[in-house]
Amino acid sequence: MHTLELTVNGQGHKVEVGLKTTLLEVLRDKLHITSPKxxxxxxxxxxxxxxxxxxxxxxxxxxxxxxxxxxxTTLEGIIEPGDIHPLQKAFHxxxxxxxxxxxxxxxLASKALLxxxxxxxxxxxxxxxxxxxxxxxxxxxxxDSVLAAADEMKS
Amino acid sequence: xxxxxxxxxxxxxxAMVKVQPDGSAVxxxxxxxxxxxxxxxxxxITAEVLGIDYEAVKVVNDDxxxxxxxFGTFASRVTYVDGLATKLAAEDAxxxxxxxxxxxxxCSEDELEAIDNQIRVKGNPDKALPIxxxxxxxxxxxxxxxLGLGHYMRDPAAMDPETGECDPFCTLAWAASYAEVxxxxxxxxxxxxxxxxxxxxxxxxxxxxxxxxxDGGATMGVGAAMSENLHPFYPSLDFQPDNLxxxxxxxxxxxxxxxxxxYECPSTNGPYGAKGIGEMTANTPGPAIVNAxxxxxxxxxxxxPATPEKVLRALDAKxx
Ligand code: FES
Ligand code: FES
Numbered sequence: 001m002h003t004l005e006l007t008v009n010g011q012g013h014k015v016e017v018g019l020k021t022t023l024l025e026v027l028r029d030k031l032h033i034t035s036p037k038x039x040x041x042x043x044x045x046x047x048x049x050x051x052x053x054x055x056x057x058x059x060x061x062x063x064x065x066x067x068x069x070x071x072x073t074t075l076e077g078i079i080e081p082g083d084i085h086p087l088q089k090a091f092h093x094x095x096x097x098x099x100x101x102x103x104x105x106x107x108l109a110s111k112a113l114l115x116x117x118x119x120x121x122x123x124x125x126x127x128x129x130x131x132x133x134x135x136x137x138x139x140x141x142x143x144d145s146v147l148a149a150a151d152e153m154k155s
Numbered sequence: 156x157x158x159x160x161x162x163x164x165x166x167x168x169x170a171m172v173k174v175q176p177d178g179s180a181v182x183x184x185x186x187x188x189x190x191x192x193x194x195x196x197x198x199x200i201t202a203e204v205l206g207i208d209y210e211a212v213k214v215v216n217d218d219x220x221x222x223x224x225x226f227g228t229f230a231s232r233v234t235y236v237d238g239l240a241t242k243l244a245a246e247d248a249x250x251x252x253x254x255x256x257x258x259x260x261x262c263s264e265d266e267l268e269a270i271d272n273q274i275r276v277k278g279n280p281d282k283a284l285p286i287x288x289x290x291x292x293x294x295x296x297x298x299x300x301x302l303g304l305g306h307y308m309r310d311p312a313a314m315d316p317e318t319g320e321c322d323p324f325c326t327l328a329w330a331a332s333y334a335e336v337x338x339x340x341x342x343x344x345x346x347x348x349x350x351x352x353x354x355x356x357x358x359x360x361x362x363x364x365x366x367x368x369x370d371g372g373a374t375m376g377v378g379a380a381m382s383e384n385l386h387p388f389y390p391s392l393d394f395q396p397d398n399l400x401x402x403x404x405x406x407x408x409x410x411x412x413x414x415x416x417x418y419e420c421p422s423t424n425g426p427y428g429a430k431g432i433g434e435m436t437a438n439t440p441g442p443a444i445v446n447a448x449x450x451x452x453x454x455x456x457x458x459x460p461a462t463p464e465k466v467l468r469a470l471d472a473k474x475x
Contacts, residue, residue: 044399095363098371099190126407133399136190138370139407140415 006067008033009077017064024048024059027074035075035104039133046132049105050074056112075104078111087111087149096145098136105132110146119150157438158324159431160232164311166325168232169223170240172201172248174301176294178272178287179211180248185225186237187216191433192364193233197241199360200426204245205252206269207286223306231431234360235325238426239307248303255293255301256284326422328430329355332373332443338451340470343463345448346411347377350440353416357430362417365432369415372436378405380441381460 001016008031015030024041027033027050036059039045043061050059051073059072079085087107090096097103106129113120113128120128125146126139134142160166171183182201188194198212205212216222225237253264256274260267260282268277275283293299314321335349352373359365382403388394396402421428445456454469 040399042398042400095367097190098192098367130406130408133404133406135375135404136371137367138372138374138413139410140370140413141367143407 002065004064004067005069007071009073019065021064022060023050023052023057023062023064023067023072026064027059027072033074033076037101037104039101039105044133045102045105046109047102047105049108049132051108051112054112054115056109073108075107078107085111086152087114087146090145090149090152091142094141094145094148096137096142102132102134102136106134106142110149113146114150114153118154120146122147157231157328157330157432157435159235159326159328159425160230160309161226162312162323164309164323166226166230166232166236167306167308168225168236168240169304169306170197170237170244171223172205172241172244172303172305174205174248174252174286174290174303176287176291178207178285178290179213180205180207180245181213181215182241182244183215183222184237184241185216185219185222186228186233187219188214188228191228191233192361192368193228193237195364196234196238196360200238200241201245203427204242204269205249205286206274207272211272229434231328231433231435233431233433234429235425235431236307238360238429239424240305242426243305243307244303245305246303247305248301251299251301251303252286252289252293255297255299256289258297259284259289259292326357326425326430328357328422328432328435329418329420330432330435330439332376332439334440334443334447336444336447336451338448338466340452343466343470345381345444345461345463345466347381347444347447348411349414350377350411350443351414351416352436352439353418354432354436355418355420355430356432357419357422357425358428359417359419360427360429365417366415368433369417369436370413372433372438373413373415373440374405374410375437376440377410377444378403379437379459380444381405381409382462384460384462 004017005014027036037047039047041060043058048060053070087110109129109132125143173181180201182197186193194214197214201212202209249269253267257264266276272286273283274289293301309325312321312323331353333351337346352369422430454473
């Protein structure tokens with residue numbers, strides 16, 4: 001066992017992990033932060049996405065010890081508790097979520113996009129979300145939601 | 156053309172609608188919701204029947220041990236079968252509210268209507284009581300349990316032994332898909348440029364949900380037509396895909412420009428004329444895409460998905 005120190009959503013944690021433990025296992029099983037979902041566990045679906053020092057990564061294929069001393073943001077951490085992020089509001093209002101299983105990853109991927117590019121085109125949104133699978137929505141209203149959030153955040 | 160629920164009759168759902176002492180309502184149904192919109196539609200129907208706000212309705216449908224019977228969330232049946240059961244249950248609960256209100260307003264039950272969060276005498280808005288007051292008086296004053304029950308099941312369809320004729324379907328919905336494709340005759344790759352999907356939903360209870368359902372189904376149809384293959388080299392299962400990398404469901408980059416068109420031709424027996432379209436939304440895009448490929452390069456793909464390999468082989472066979 002090895003000691004991993006990391007910051008999650010602004011809070012410091014110290015956990016014991018094995019050499020093969022993934023970041024997703026640390027978040028869900030040790031810290032009980034459940035917005036990152038276990039979709040495929042093979043890096044193919046994107047629903048376990050988190051921001052690692054602001055960069056979008058798949059936590060199911062991120063070795064836990066590789067994030068030593070780093071800062072992780074999950075969906076829970078993108079806004080103060082009790083508040084709602086413009087992306088969450090836009091997904092809600094534009095019906096960007098059906099079963100919701102892809103939604104945490106979709107919102108984090110969208111946040112990573114909007115942080116880098118506050119006024120994306122429809123094609124740029126498509127490209128930014130191309131690594132996140134959704135089986136329910138056909139993506140149309142997810143893309144609508146991201147564009148609506150971008151508008152809202154600019155004004 | 157597609158039916159709702161299991162054809163042949165006997166497809167059952169039950170519902171309970173309990174009006175709380177404050178006039179809000181709790182609906183219990185057995186069909187679960189994993190994003191199809193069961194909770195939303197049952198709340199809408201209950202709110203409509205009881206004349207209360209949508210926000211005042213809570214739907215409980217997460218535990219089949221404790222919920223009324225339902226055959227489940229499949230076969231485009233929830234809006235139709237559970238919807239009818241919920242409507243019956245809400246009407247039953249409303250009947251109890253009318254019994255209470257008739258005493259309070261000194262009128263007969265059939266003079267009453269439930270509207271704008273009130274129980275009132277039809278055509279006489281001055282003779283009205285807030286629904287919470289009626290429910291409170293009924294619960295505590297008259298010791299009533301304001302609980303409505305509903306069970307919808309279409310009778311099993313009898314068949315004429317001579318002709319085989321029968322009437323097995325609850326509703327029939329119509330649909331059409333239109334696809335524009337571009338085929339690369341050198342690589343065999345097919346790009347879908349545009350997809351329009353139009354569905355007869357009977358009554359659009361929630362147009363936004365329906366669009367979402369049509370978009371989502373169409374995308375499953377695109378996957379089935381273009382990339383999803385459980386048995387690529389059947390009968391050998393050695394190369395069967397076992398993860399989401401190999402079993403390629405469409406991503407944002409594979410979905411064409413899509414348009415969802417909702418058409419309303421009411422059913423005679425669905426709740427408010429609604430029909431179920433959940434399942435068929437995945438079925439119509441495939442044939443439209445295959446027809447578009449034929450229109451573009453004159454080949455018929457008879458075995459989906461239309462992979463570049465199959466397209467090239469068909470082009471070869473045609474002698475192009
Ligand atoms: S669970 Fe990590 S990519 Fe699917
Ligand atoms: S909303 Fe169900 S997977 Fe995206």
